[in-house]
Amino acid sequence: MVKNTGRPGYLQIADDLRAQINGGSLAPGTPLPSTAQLADRYDASLSVVKMAVGILRNEGLVVGQQGKGVFVRDAEERPAGDEPADLIELRAAVRDLSVRLAKVEEQLATSTSHRPGRSSR
Amino acid sequence: MVKNTGRPGYLQIADDLRAQINGGSLAPGTPLPSTAQLADRYDASLSVVKMAVGILRNEGLVVGQQGKGVFVRDAEERPAGDEPADLIELRAAVRDLSVRLAKVEEQLATSTSHRPGRSSR
DNA sequence: CAAGCCAACTAGGTTAACTATGTTGGTGAA
DNA sequence: TTCACCAACATAGTTAACCTAGTTGGCTTG
Structure with a gap:
């Protein structure tokens, strides 16, 4: 793979994965x-794979879940094609911060009354 | 620089450069x-700088010329353009979340010095 | 002087290695 | 059985090191 066409490998891989997602070969929700x-x-x-995935992540086509995998997002909840990259980035940042904040807040709340950690398995 | 707020450094740098471009501190045409x-x-x-620049390049805000430098593109010929009120609101939200998160994280770090679970790493 | 060479810059791509952290399943002890 | 621990695997971030290739300016040489 990654033909020697001048186009860098990480873009070729990103293109291929993007095509699989848009083509339905990689359905929403699947890792x-x-x-x-x-x-x-x-x-x-x-490294180049991580760069490729990072591009798709940046585009909002997929979301990475640490420890589990990278999942294809639903077509509805992913940004429109012509949306400014600025907005994509900001939304991603808000999403990221919200998730982390919720986690930490929950941890704080439970640690005062219960034993923290390993709450669900 | 690159404060320890959980937001990765390459995004912080990209944010900063983007702000400088949008704020006019880095005028179009200048490297x-x-x-x-x-x-x-x-x-x-x-590496992280290259990643940050790569993001801006991907967003179309700048163009790299091998051997010369990375130049800010004219506002007209780059994608996006007009900023909806959405964007300002989102930016404010991100800033707010960052501050709150930093606070909570610090509180967590100082209040739980003997946190059980995962002791050996 | 002019041509060519070369050293010193530049961006860009790739790789390997390391750290941090989250998830999951198995194992063994209470 | 239930719980604690642990090994294996996952994403994510960072760093350092190489390599390619374009640009520029100075220096040498004809």
Whole structure:
């Protein structure tokens, strides 16, 4: 894979994954193959795969969940195609901060009355 | 630079540069400081600076010319353009969230010095 | 003087290694 | 059975090191 057409590998991989998502080959809610699997499939290093996934993440097409995987977002909740990248970034930041804040707040709330950590398995 | 607010450094740098561009501090046609200079200014590695510039390049705010530099594009020829009131609101929200999160995180760090679970790492 | 070379810059791409952190499943002890 | 621990795997971020390739300016040489 990653033909030698001048177009950098991380863009080729991002293009391919984007096409699979838009083409329905990778349905919303399903996880992408892991970084290592993608690196193996495209015969690329982990770094370029991470860069490719980072692009899709930046575009809002996928969301990464640490420890679990990278999941394709529903078409409705992902940003419109012509939306400024600015907005995408900001929305991502808000989403990220909200999630983290909720986590920390919950931890704070439970740690005062209960034992923290490992709440759900 | 690159405060420890949880937001990754390459996004902080990208945010800062984007603000400078949108704020007119970096006028269209003018080159950004070189990668090395930015790395020095933000006290970050070359890699994170390259990632930050890569984001702006991806957004179309700047264009890189190999061997010369990275130049701010004219406002007309770059995507997006007019900022809806949405954007201002989002920016304020992000700032607010960042401050609140930093506070809570600090409180967590200082109040739980003996947190049980995962002791050995 | 002019041509060519070369050193010193620049952006860009790639790789490997390390750290941090979250998730999951298995194992073994109480 | 239930709980604590742990190993394996996941994303995410960062750093350092190489390599390619374009640009520029100075210096040497014809």
